[in-house]
Amino acid sequence: MGVDVGFDMVPRLSKGAADRQNWDHFIATVQKHYKDDVKVETKANYIEFNAGEHPVLPFEGHKFLRFSSNTAGSIAVETGVRDYIDTVINIARLHFGPRVHVWSELSGQLGYYDWAEVHKSFKSYQTRDDMETHTNLTHITDPIKELSTPLLEVAIIPGRGRGLIARSNIPLGTRILCEKPLLTVKPMPDDELEEYISTQLKALSKNEQRQFLSLHNNFPRMHPFRGVVKTNGLACGCDSSVGGVxxxxxxxxxxxxxxxxxxxNTDAKHETIYAIRPIECGKEITISxxxxxxxxxxxxxxxxxxxxxxxxxxxxxxxxELQASDRRRILIESLDDQIGDPVTFAGSPNTILESCRTLLHLAEEEYEGYPGAILARLFYDAFQVCIANGDQARARTFAQRAYEARLVCEGEDNPDTKKMKAFARKPTDHHSHGLSSMRWKTTKEMVPKGLDADQFEMWLFRMQK
Ligand SMILES: [Zn+2]
Known part of the structure; x- marks a missing residue:
């Protein structure tokens, strides 16, 4: 007894330009989605899925009636054919909506067409009626080209799939990308999430849908949309449970x-990428x-x-060297914990400042002189402990440094950068001004002049001579 599962195209596609173009895009999306999957083979006239009963998709859409396979039996299960069927159904739905007639013998449903007709269509896949219309099959506009940024290009990086490469030397602090999410997701049960993403995808343009579906999926056995989000989603803000793709x-x-x-950027609702060290032409762009x-x-x-x-x-x-790096990272983490400890913060402000200074030097060593956002964080911590004890001169200096570090990582228009700039101007606006004590009291004009760099650092971190 068969337990076939699949979909029929109802009504079947015409040879007209609209249907043809839609089918070409659908085929290109399927090819891109499975570009690293050895079981999905592009033949002369069709794509063949080497799983289950080897379902195929012809390059000529008007010939297509059915994509299905028997999903029972050991071969079907071992080759994971059900996943292929489900994924292709999802991609087809995005392109053809209600024309995708899904059926499953497991639920007592039969296909729309009878098998004699379907087998006849399969035979017709072997030859091509019209070569000319399919010359642009694998052509998908590369998403990066639409940004018209001269800074970057997409490349295939050996062993890493697609990646971005600098096309010229990029100076420290350059904004190299700024992008709104294709979609965002919030925490919800897995089965609802697939449906939620599917609804959002339908609202996107065809090009955006293709961009989403071309992203890498590390969880191919999971439902396809959820896998793409899990692989690619970035939190919209450090503490946010909302993720963007x-x-x-x-x-x-x-x-x-x-x-x-x-x-x-919580104001502009977009994600930015800034160079946190000088990047040479030809180097790959990376984030952590x-x-x-x-x-x-x-x-x-x-x-x-x-x-x-x-x-x-x-x-x-x-x-x-790796051991030394590991030791630095362990220390950086424990210093971060200590700086965040409210008891130490209130009772031993000197210890907090000392930890900030140790962290600064460790992070500079570990990150080859470019600690990125760690700098912004530690200078803001040092600012807070100073202002909590009434020290406006040091607080102002630390806020200025936190501002400069934020500027490099997140740009002038980021709300956190603006906040640091405001505290550098008026440190007493911080809610913790004088909250611990006023024992370090200074005015903001009392920043010493004429000191060399080492002497200034001694003063700034309140180190004993
Ligand atoms: Zn690594």
């Missing part, structure tokens, strides 16, 4: 020593998918969440 930003690969910083932990922890987590083994510069260091 982007046509271009999601092409950026990971490094544990990234050369760019990504952040969500993971907070900086020691290498073994990073590797495990990157494998679990993203399915790859990191081979970045930092992870490829010789053993002794």
């Amino acid at each position: 982007y046509a271009n930003i999601c092409l950026i690969n990971h490094s544990c020593l990234p050369n760019t910083h990504h952040s969500w 998918y993971h907070p900086g932990k020691p290498s073994a922890v990073r590797q495990k987590s990157l494998m679990k969440s993203f399915g790859f083994q990191c081979t970045c510069k930092q992870c490829s260091l010789p053993a002794a």
Whole structure:
């Protein structure tokens, strides 16, 4: 007894331009979605899925009646044919809506066409009626080209799939991408999520739908849309549970020593990518998918969440250097914890400042002189401990440094950058002014002049001579 599952195209497609174009786009999306899947083969006149009963999609849409397979039996289960059927159905629905007539013998439904007619259509796939209309089959507008940025290009990076490459030398602090999400998702049960994403996808333009579907999916056995979101989603803000998926930003690969910083601008509702170190022409653009932990922890987590083994510069260091890097990362994490501890903050402000200074030097060493957003965070922490004890002169200096660091990572229009700029002007606007004590009291004019860099740092971090 068969348990066939699939879909029929009802009514069948015509040879007209609209149907033909729609079918070409559908085929191109399927090809792109499965570009790394060896079981999905592009033949001369059709795509063949080497799973189950080897369902096929012809390049000529007017010939197409049915895409289905028997999904019972060991071969069907082993080859995962049901996943292929479900994914192709989802992609087809996006292109053809209600013309996609889904049926399953498991639910007692039969296909729209009778099998004699369907087999006749399969035979017709072997030859091509009209070669000319399919010359642009694999052509999909590359999303990056639409940004018309001269800074970047898409390239296939060996072992890493698609990635972005600098087309010229990019200076520190350059905004290299700024993008609204194709869609956003919030936490919800998995079965609702697939439906939710599907509804949002339908509201997008055909080109945006293709951009979404061409993104990498590390969870091909999961429902296809959810897998793409899980692989590519970036949180809209550090503490946000909402995630965004982007046509271009999601092409950026990971490094544990990234050369760019990504952040969500809560005012403009877009994601930006800034160069946090000078990037040479030809170098790959990278972001960090993971907070900086020691290498073994990073590797495990990157494998679990993203399915790859990191081979970045930092992870490829010789053993002794990697150990030293791991020690720095452990220390950075524990200093971060200590700085965030409210008891130490209130009772030992000098300890907090000392930890900020140690963290500064460690982070500079670990990130080759370009610690990115860590700088902004630690200077803001130092600002807070100073202003909580009435020290406006140091608070103002730290706020200025936090502002300059934010500017490099997130740009002038980011609300956090603006906030730092305002505190540099008027540190007493911070809610914790004098909250711990006034024992470090200074006015904001009392910043010393004429000191060299070392002397100024001694003053700034209240170090004993
Ligand atoms: Zn790495």
